[in-house]
Amino acid sequence: MAGNIFVWIEQVDGQADPIAWQAMAAAGKVAGDTGGSLTAAVFGDGVVEIARQAVEAGADRVFTADAPSLGRYRVEPYAKLLVRILENEPPSVVLMGASTAGLELSAYAAALTGAGLAPDCTDLRREGDRLVAVRPALVGNLLSTVTFKGTGHRFVTVRRNIFQAADPDASRTGEVIEVPAALSGDEIPTSVVSVETADGTVSLTEASIIVSGGRGVGGPEGFQPVRELADTLGGALGASRAAVDAGWIPYAHQVGQTGKTVQPDLYIACGISGAIQHLAGMKNARVIVAINKDADVPLYKYAHYGIAGDLFSYLPAIAEEVRKRLGR
Amino acid sequence: MNIIALVKQTPDTAQLSASMDGVKLSAEGGPRIVNPWDEYTLETAIQAREEHGGKVTALCLGPPEAADALKTALAMGVDEAVLVSDPAMAYSDSLTSARILVAAIGKIGTFDLIVGGRAAIDGNTAATTVQVAALLGVPLVSYVAELRNLDPADRTISAVRLLEKARETVTSRLPALITVVKEINEPRYPSLIGIRKAARASIPVWTCADLGLDATEVGSNASGVEWQSELPPLREANIEMIDGGPEDAARTLVDRLIEEKVI
Numbered sequence: 366m367a368g369n370i371f372v373w374i375e376q377v378d379g380q381a382d383p384i385a386w387q388a389m390a391a392a393g394k395v396a397g398d399t400g401g402s403l404t405a406a407v408f409g410d411g412v413v414e415i416a417r418q419a420v421e422a423g424a425d426r427v428f429t430a431d432a433p434s435l436g437r438y439r440v441e442p443y444a445k446l447l448v449r450i451l452e453n454e455p456p457s458v459v460l461m462g463a464s465t466a467g468l469e470l471s472a473y474a475a476a477l478t479g480a481g482l483a484p485d486c487t488d489l490r491r492e493g494d495r496l497v498a499v500r501p502a503l504v505g506n507l508l509s510t511v512t513f514k515g516t517g518h519r520f521v522t523v524r525r526n527i528f529q530a531a532d533p534d535a536s537r538t539g540e541v542i543e544v545p546a547a548l549s550g551d552e553i554p555t556s557v558v559s560v561e562t563a564d565g566t567v568s569l570t571e572a573s574i575i576v577s578g579g580r581g582v583g584g585p586e587g588f589q590p591v592r593e594l595a596d597t598l599g600g601a602l603g604a605s606r607a608a609v610d611a612g613w614i615p616y617a618h619q620v621g622q623t624g625k626t627v628q629p630d631l632y633i634a635c636g637i638s639g640a641i642q643h644l645a646g647m648k649n650a651r652v653i654v655a656i657n658k659d660a661d662v663p664l665y666k667y668a669h670y671g672i673a674g675d676l677f678s679y680l681p682a683i684a685e686e687v688r689k690r691l692g693r
Numbered sequence: 694m695n696i697i698a699l700v701k702q703t704p705d706t707a708q709l710s711a712s713m714d715g716v717k718l719s720a721e722g723g724p725r726i727v728n729p730w731d732e733y734t735l736e737t738a739i740q741a742r743e744e745h746g747g748k749v750t751a752l753c754l755g756p757p758e759a760a761d762a763l764k765t766a767l768a769m770g771v772d773e774a775v776l777v778s779d780p781a782m783a784y785s786d787s788l789t790s791a792r793i794l795v796a797a798i799g800k801i802g803t804f805d806l807i808v809g810g811r812a813a814i815d816g817n818t819a820a821t822t823v824q825v826a827a828l829l830g831v832p833l834v835s836y837v838a839e840l841r842n843l844d845p846a847d848r849t850i851s852a853v854r855l856l857e858k859a860r861e862t863v864t865s866r867l868p869a870l871i872t873v874v875k876e877i878n879e880p881r882y883p884s885l886i887g888i889r890k891a892a893r894a895s896i897p898v899w900t901c902a903d904l905g906l907d908a909t910e911v912g913s914n915a916s917g918v919e920w921q922s923e924l925p926p927l928r929e930a931n932i933e934m935i936d937g938g939p940e941d942a943a944r945t946l947v948d949r950l951i952e953e954k955v956i
């Protein structure tokens with residue numbers, strides 16, 4: 366397998382998504398000592414700065430496409446452009462982050478090029494000249510090892526917060542190659558009418574700390590101490606499906622099989638029993654804390670620390686202690 | 694409106710227990726259900742038909758037992774169901790599955806809307822629907838949390854997409870393929886009448902020959918990837934229970950979290 370590696374750098378509102386630098390780190394791992402070249406691609410409306418960051422993150426070449434129609438990610442114009450670039454490239458491993466956009470773009474471009482795809486991977490390694498990708502399946506109850514066949518491009522997306530982005534190296538230099546958009550504005554079949562961003566709140570999938578509430582919080586107001594601890598820790602607010610289905614908190618906060626899969630450094634579960642579907646979304650957190658008034662719940666099998674007690678008396682005390690110790 | 698609902702049958706993870714692990718469950722014969730995400734697929738398709746008329750065809754690629762998932766779809770209220778099943782199709786990857794589904798969609802005929810789920814809980818690729826859209830060349834509107842407007846006369850659709858950090862409202866022309874997330878609706882339970890009707894229904898099974906596909910175009914040999922699954926390594930569950938009243942426990946916990954370097 367040649368060592369050619371291609372990384373799509375995702376951007377939102379002209380800022381690179383940190384997952385892109387994690388994908389670059391994964392690319393570095395795959396490249397290893399094969400001496401292959403690392404190429405990045407950045408599409409958007411004003412991407413000069415991101416192209417420079419891509420070089421500092423390890424790219425030898427960067428393809429850029431700058432056009433108003435590319436400002437906001439849409440699958441058709443992005444995939445057709447990526448495929449047009451890849452048509453002139455040697456067979457490559459095409460890497461990107463497994464964000465909502467990355468999962469979709471990689472699948473679409475793989476379909477257009479007839480390539481194999483390994484989505485949402487948690488490990489990548491070389492075995493001889495083969496690329497081996499590891500990914501969780503059956504909501505984390507299986508680990509699948511994927512190998513590629515044939516000689517064409519191979520698409521891989523990597524799960525957020527698995528690969529550690531390298532520090533940028535400002536002394537690196539690289540070639541920037543400008544390419545035009547593949548579709549004109551009116552060839553794009555969808556238009557974005559409006560975008561509503563959840564301002565000021567930390568996104569669940571990116572958060573390194575998550576504090577979640579379950580049925581045990583007892584009602585919408587019961588989320589107050591959970592939210593307070595999350596805010597104090599600078600973390601995001603999560604929930605079990607039981608709490609979402611009860612209408613106490615919006616679906617966007619749901620963690621688990623039918624919600625989000627998260628991988629924070631710290632997950633504090635409050636009033637959550639640890640049903641298998643909830644575990645599916647959070648059991649890979651580095652440190653898990655369970656706070657439950659019951660002295661024996663399934664979550665204790667996975668948690669590193671447990672407090673058997675009423676969340677309404679313990680959470681405020683923990684938030685207070687954090688403020689005292691960390692000055693927040 | 695002609696609507697096609699893509700429905701997969703998956704293992705039932707609720708059946709995981711001390712005696713049944715993931716490997717056993719995903720092996721043939723384990724208890725199987727409609728992919729949980731596709732309950733929303735079916736509800737979305739049925740509601741669209743209820744509002745705009747027409748017909749919903751549920752389409753499933755899978756082993757013969759997957760006919761059960763289509764019985765559930767019929768019991769919920771889809772008008773027709775088609776199972777695509779052929780031993781040669783086993784171990785197809787997402788793109789090969791998409792090619793097979795596209796061949797079946799071609800045989801079903803014209804459509805205004807295709808609905809699929811966010812992901813299937815077994816393979817969890819979130820790729821099959823995307824690749825169906827790519828191969829058909831129809832607009833893709835993914836992660837739909839709300840259908841604002843579906844206008845078969847004007848041939849347009851307007852939908853709210855649930856992204857990681859934003860809600861994005863988009864419009865597209867029809868025909869289109871949408872994938873839906875849980876927020877979009879509350880799937881109905883099959884009615885008793887529906888269940889009785891579904892029990893009597895005979896579901897057509899299309900093979901490679903019916904779709905004009907050669908056995909070399911499907912299955913593992915036609916796929917760009919192959920995979921092997923095993924149980925994930927067990928993590929040692931050495932929980933430390935922290936005793937004491939709120940203040941004491943809070944102090945101990947914060948000590949530990951600082952030692953672990955997570956706060």
Ligand SMILES: Cc1cc2nc3c(=O)[nH]c(=O)nc-3n(C[C@H](O)[C@H](O)[C@H](O)COP(=O)(O)OP(=O)(O)OC[C@H]3O[C@@H](n4cnc5c(N)ncnc54)[C@H](O)[C@@H]3O)c2cc1C
Nearest residue numbers: 579580581605606607621622623624636637638643658676
């Ligand atoms: C197809 C399918 C998909 C699913 N997908 C998901 C999913 O994505 N995410 C998900 O979370 N679930 C999912 N579920 C649901 C899952 O099976 C459980 O029902 C759910 O996770 C339970 O939520 P819970 O732990 O909050 O509630 P419960 O299991 O009811 O637990 C509440 C806990 O709170 C404790 N408690 C009560 N009061 C207090 C108090 N004052 N202080 C401290 N502790 C207290 C109780 O002891 C109890 O352990 C799914 C289920 C199915 C069938």
Ligand SMILES: Nc1ncnc2c1ncn2[C@@H]1O[C@H](COP(=O)(O)O)[C@@H](O)[C@H]1O
Nearest residue numbers: 699700754809810812813818819820821
């Ligand atoms: N074998 C299949 N038969 C019918 N629909 C499928 C099949 N596999 C996937 N789909 C559809 O694609 C969606 C995403 O599945 P996946 O890409 O496999 O994660 C599902 O929710 C279904 O709508």
